[in-house]
Structures are given as C-alpha cells and as structure tokens.
Amino acid sequence: MFESAELGHKIDKATYDKEVPKLREALLDVQFDFAAAKKFEAIILVGGVDGAGRSETVNLLNEWMDPRHIEVHGMGEPSDEERERPPMWRFWRALPPKGRIGVFMGSWYSWPIVDYVYGNIDKEAYHEKIERIVRFEKMLVDEGALLIKYWFHLSKEAQRKRLKALEKDPRTRWRVTKRDWDHFELYDRFHEADEQALRMTSTAEAPWYIIEGADTRYRELTVGTTLLEGLRRRVDEKDGAPSASHVPPLLPSIDQLHLLKSLDLSHALSKKAYERALEEQQSRLVQLARDPLFKEMSVVVVFEGNDAAGKGGSIRRITGALDARQYQVIPIAAPTEDERAHPYLWRFWRHLSRRGRITLFDRSWYGRVLVERVEGFAPETDWMRAYGEINDFEDQLARHETVVVKFWLATSKEEQMRRFKEREQTGFKRYKITDEDWRNREKWEQYEHAVCDMVERTSTDYAPWTLVESNDKNYARIKVLTTLCDRIEGYMNGRRKTEKQNGKEAKGNKGKAKKK
C-alpha cells in the first residue's frame, strides 16, 4: 500500500518554479467558479504520519487558494457538548455547505486508529468502525460532496530523520512533542492500523491519495495538481439527468397482502378505560423522567403516520406528562436554505439534544422514503440508499445511550375521510385541510407500499417500528405512551443489570489486586 510512497519522490527546483505559478492561478480560478456556483461542497481529509507534512499542506492550501472560502477543522479533544452526542456529531456540525471547502486535519479516522493502536479496542471493533466510515463517506459522495483524501507517508527511517531535523531547528523545535516520539515508538503498530484503514476505505468514490512526505516540492505539487483536477472536473460537469439508476427493484407485492393490511384497526378504548390508562402511563413516564439514570441517556421519538392520524394529539399526551425543560418537539417541514446546502441527514443531526431530554420529531428523516419517494422529489437512487443511511444514523444514536422509538400511526382510508370532513367543519385554523392533504389521499396505495418497504427495511432491533392502530384515538394514544415507557424502562433495566455485573467484576478484580 505504501510502497510507491517510499520510492524517494523528488521534484527539482526548476520544475517546481516553473509549475507553481500556473498551478496557483488555475487553483484560484477553479475555486472562484466553485464558490460562485455553490453546486457542491469539497471535503478534504489530511491524514498521515507525524512530521510528513500535514499541517504544512493545510497552510499551503490557504496560501495558494482564497482562505475566505476554506474552513479548517483541527478536531482535537471533543467538548462536553460534543461528548453528549454520538461521536460523528462533531463532524456533521462541521461539514461545509455547498461552495465551501472544509479541511479536516483530525478526521473521523484519527480516533479509531489511535484507539486501536493503544489497544483500547480490538480488531473486530476497529474493523466495524472503519466500515462505518466507508458508509459515511459513501453517503457524502452520494449526496454530491467532493471528497478528497490525502495521506502523507514516511518510512520509519525517514520519519526518525524528519523528527530529528525538526527538533534541531530552533524555529520548528516546538512542533515536536513527546506524543510524536511516543507515536514513533509505535510506528509498526500504526503502520498496520493505517494500512488496514486505508485499504478498507480506498473506495471507488473516494480513494486515498498516498503521498510521500519527504520532499516538500513533490508533496506540494502533487497536492495542488490533484486538488485542481478534482475540483475542475466537478465544476465543469454538466447538470443533467442524474446518472441512470442501477437500483434493483424492491420486493413487489404480488398478492396485495401487506403489513398495514394485517393491522386490526378495530382496537378501541372506552373513555373511562382511556382516562385510567392515561393517568397510569403518564405517571409512569413522570417517574422514569425523574430517575437519576434519565440524566445519562437521551430519547428520540419519531412520529410518522397518515394525515389526520393523530400525531399531534399523541405528542401532547407525552409532553403533558413532562416538565417543559425535559423535551423538545421538532416539527419537520421543508428544509431551509442552510439545510439544503448540506447532506440530507444534516438537518436532523443538528437537532439532537444533550442528555436527559426527549426529542420528539413530528415527521422525520423518513420523509425521504415516504413523501419524497412517492412524489418523486428524490430520484430512486437517493431514496433507495436512504434506508441504509437511516439505519446507520439510528445505530449511532442507539450506541450512544439513546433510546430510539418510532411510531407509524395508521388509520383506514374511511376513517381518514371522516376526519377530513369533520375538520372541514371546525372553525379552528389549525385543522384546516389543505389541497395537499387531498392530493396525498389520492396516492393512498402508493404511500401504503412505501410504508411497508420502510418498516421492513428500517425496523431494527435497536430501533424497531411500532405500528399503531389509530382509528380509535384513545387506543392509539395509550399504545404510544405505553410503548414509550416500556422502551425507556427496558433500557434502564438493561443498563442497571450491566452496571451490576460490572460492579461485581470490578469488586472481584479488586479482591484479586489485594491478594497480590
């Protein structure tokens, strides 16, 4: 993998001096077009061996190009706000909008590699993290980002020399830290870890450029040329039909039998039973939200469903039991300009709350595979890949002490008509039936199909869907509340069990340690 980056690449001064002025002009020109068009964002990863020229390269980009459209992210230790969200949150929040260049020095590779080298995670966990990166980068590219990855390499001997040389020069001495030498001691382990990461993530969409770091002129010209070509090709690309879809079709529903049809929509609760159950479940939620463990976790609740299925009412039965500081309701409407300038899931990542809170999404990221699919707002390739991206997103939440609860509120077509008519007769504006509601209704079967595919492809053990029979509002509300409480309680019990076991083990270990 690194063989060709240990050949001793060199550029002589004459060539360099001849090439650089042209290159700089061309880079500035392409950056101007890129920033003006705002068609896509450029994400540049700068990784590699200490002393191989990472920070010199970043400084070079800022010098050769217009620093006003470049954002550099050092990404050292995460802040407390970052630690309370899944690890990728800090990268999501730092993604550049279209028309800007985001340079990541400490990238999503840094921590997995360091964790593996230091033995904090085993090989399996390491591979899993790298696989996640592959999916994340594929998503970025699919969303239209230009992703350019540079890896600066030095052979072991070259790195030793380089660090020595930096240390000798009084102007650069400060740059060599004890950490650099510690890492050098681990050169072979890093080499192995790096190689694996690079091999697994050198994909067709986003291959690594592995660049020998020893010769400054070679390094600079290589970076400049590849960046220029990468940007120029994308900037000059003609808009047009998205590339032909090679998406295999989903399972067809030949016999017209599907999940939604299997629901028994006749479930109902009497007013009295409802009121008793409501009080019971709301008190349960109050208790759970006051549990000390609640402050160490998050809850994300997704509400999807037919128009007029009662999402708002169900949400209010949850919020009614909570202190207003413990929850946040996020209604999802059309994306704003800032949101459109970022990958699809960005606008949901940005609403993830700190620990100890319930975030209720009134409609959600599933819009991609529902309305955007049915109405044709997103091409097939985009909504097809959304299933996997969403599963990934929810997996990250679940691994970060977040309980993900998803509801589909289902009514029959007849019950919807009854509610539409009822709403047309009320004077309250909030119940206004719009043309869009009627239009959606006409596509009832298409939506049903989309819902079934969605449930099938995104109901996971860590974030299962709950289908809620909603012809009777009382029944639906209690089912929502009960499910939510069950899930939170289940999480808490699981965690207490684990902690007890760990506690025992820790005690056991302590005992052992004493004996020694």
Added chain:
Amino acid sequence: MFESAELGHKIDKATYDKEVPKLREALLDVQFDFAAAKKFEAIILVGGVDGAGRSETVNLLNEWMDPRHIEVHGMGEPSDEERERPPMWRFWRALPPKGRIGVFMGSWYSWPIVDYVYGNIDKEAYHEKIERIVRFEKMLVDEGALLIKYWFHLSKEAQRKRLKALEKDPRTRWRVTKRDWDHFELYDRFHEADEQALRMTSTAEAPWYIIEGADTRYRELTVGTTLLEGLRRRVDEKDGAPSASHVPPLLPSIDQLHLLKSLDLSHALSKKAYERALEEQQSRLVQLARDPLFKEMSVVVVFEGNDAAGKGGSIRRITGALDARQYQVIPIAAPTEDERAHPYLWRFWRHLSRRGRITLFDRSWYGRVLVERVEGFAPETDWMRAYGEINDFEDQLARHETVVVKFWLATSKEEQMRRFKEREQTGFKRYKITDEDWRNREKWEQYEHAVCDMVERTSTDYAPWTLVESNDKNYARIKVLTTLCDRIEGYMNGRRKTEKQNGKEAKGNKGKAKKK
C-alpha cells in the same frame, strides 16, 4: 412594584371553567396564524420567585398551545463551549426564528440577580448588567421580536406556605430543593434585587407582567389572556411603511473636511523595506500565537474598505503567518434564510470562535451602516440604532478576553479606478469587476460620509478603528500586521501586569493569613 401582586387575586372555578375553553381555542388559532406568517418571533421570559408557578406556567403554554412551535430553554449552568464566548452568546444561539415561540426560564436576568444577591458583584456592576439587558431587549424589539416578560410573585409568607405545601405532598416533594430554602432565607435581598431589575427593565417596548402566583386559576387566565392579546395584536398588524422616523440627523459635514480627507494616502514602502518588515511582523505574530496566553483569549479582526482596496491581500498576509487551525476567515455576503429569520447581529454571533483563535471577518456587521444605509436596504431607524448595538456587541467581546481590531482600508478614487482597469485586464475570474462595483463607485461621496459617521460613532477605546492608507499595498499590509500585533501584545502585557499584581496581593494576603 409588587403591591398589586400581593392583593390576593383569585378566580373562582365557575369563571375559570367558562373562560378557559374559549381562551384555548383562541390561543391555538393565533398561534397557527403566527407560525404560518413567520413575520416575527415571540420571546417569552418566565421569571419570579421560587414556587410561584414558573414551571407550571411553561407546562401550561405547551398544553394550551401547539408544542411543536414552542422551544423551551431551561438555561442552567453554561457548557464549556458557552463559557468560551461572551455570556450572552448562549442566549443568542437559543433565539427562536420568526414564526416560533422561545420560552426562557433561566433568562438573561437569572445570573445577574443571583450574582448580586450572593455578593459576587456590587451594586454598580449589577446596574451595569441590567442596563445591558435594557439595550439587548430594545434591540430585540426593534428587530421585530415580540417580547413578553412574566414575573411570578409571592409575598414572603405566601412563599413559605407554598414551599411547605409542595414539600408535604408526596407528588411534588421532589421539586423543593435545599437551594429553594436557601433562596427563601435571602427573600429580602432577592426582593430588593428583583425590584431594581424589574423597575429598570420595565420599558415601554417590553414591560413586565407581574403576576401573583398564589392562585393557579388566576395565574393561568392572566398569562393566557395577555399572551393571546400580545400575539393577536402583532399578527393582525398590517404590513406597511415602517413607523415614521424620529431620528435626529447626524452631524452634517458643512465644510467638506472629514476624517478620510485627512489621511495622507501617499505613504508607501519600497519592495525591500516591505519584505523586511513583512518577515519581521509575521514572525512577531507567530511568536504571539505561540504564547501560552494566546490559548486563553480570542481575536476578532474586522476588514472593511473601498472595493479593490486590498482586503483579501491583507488577510492573506495575516493567515500566512499562522497555523491553519488558529484562524477562520468569515466572508460576509447576503444573509441566508436562517439568518434573515433572526435579529441582525445573530449571523455574526454564530461565528464567534472558541478561545485561542483569530476570526477574520471580510466585511462585517458594519454593512448595516455602510452598504445598507447608502443603498437604502435598511430604513434610517434601523441603521441609526445599529451604532449603539454594535458598540454593545464589541464591548461584550472585549470584556470576554477578546481583542477586537478593526481596519478601514482607504484608497483614493483615482487609485480605485486604476485598480478596476487593471483588474479588467487580468484573466483571473476572482478579480472580475462587477456592475455592483461600478455602482458603488458612483456613490463614492455618500460612502465617504457613511464611513466618517461609522468611525466617529463606533471607534471606542476597547475597539478602536484603524484607518489604513491603502494606495500603496505594501504600506497597507504592514500597517495592518503591525497594528494587529501591537493590539495582541498590548492585551497580553496588560493581562500579565494584572496577574502579577493579583499574584502579589494574593501573596500579601497569604502572608497576612499566616500571621494570624
């Protein structure tokens, strides 16, 4: 101040039951119109005595209205990311966009009041903080926000009873903490502090509603009714010409002598002198940025100037000396949709960086009193109040260990013409002269006038303007770099001196303590 809130207001159940259904319908209706129109944002402050019904009121709002368009902010301890910015940053980032309601429980009043009551700040400092709040709230209202402030009051005896009652009931016992009783012990001090704050901030634009907290029905009806009226009046307001300007004119320039004319634009530096000075000043900047103190401060640099005055070139001479992780260049163009949905300064607050970084603004908040004034994008009332708002903003930066450096790059009209023509002949797109550049040039004198007013009204001792004679680029770049270094160095020296003195005092105290 609190007299009428100790009268024992009460509403009987029959009246309450009669009024509430109508009120809730009307509230939902007005909220629907409000959310659909997105004409303004509603900011609701909920303050007052512990146990007087603050959190009940917030929960009520969420119950009576649609919680999907309400954001509640508890605002407890600031996070580390918040601590690294001026104290108001956390409120700025939490301001709701137009069409949404933001409820602040811990508001900008909480910390000043608590600090004063606990003796952390003296009366003068307290008054100053309250004065700042007055200006902040005036800005919000001037920007179009609806600001509604509720203060829930209980007499000392009523509060004691209320806390006791809460403690007795097993369902509410958890809500009474030691802190509540500690505060109760300080009732009289709080009373004094609250009264001052309320008196000083009960302005015409945003008066307080002081509401007796003892009777729940009275409290709820009062809140509901005032909120309904406040929202309804603003929602129904006709768009139209902004209210007539009562702004007194600025000082006219009768004799045509002004600041910019007094500049000696013939300053120049030879290439050799420039190169020597550049190396010298850049090394100085490198040293300063490596000083341990640099990690505990921030630097904000503002670049304004005539078109083609050389802002970009000056910025690159600064960034060229720094590690790319130490700075961020923010080019200011037209605001995005998210930005337009917030008060004017919001889009600058959001870019404030954490400590240890230099943020360079290529154009800035001064657009308000330059292009927006001259081109008539902002009505006179808006740009006239901007001077004070900007001074306030920069004062907050300066008090929060931020060095604010502002440059006006001035060229002569002739030199600008020369550069425009030169640029028209270069092939590089980034130097394209646009129609807008020519249009701006036609308004040269109006811009000159606006610049003079700006410098006069916003050059403060904590954030002075530096006028940079820029007919000669070499001279200008060196002046910019030197000024920046001087300011950073000056700050560091000042801080070291203070710390030394404090150290001596601390030592002195220690000595004293020992003697005892």
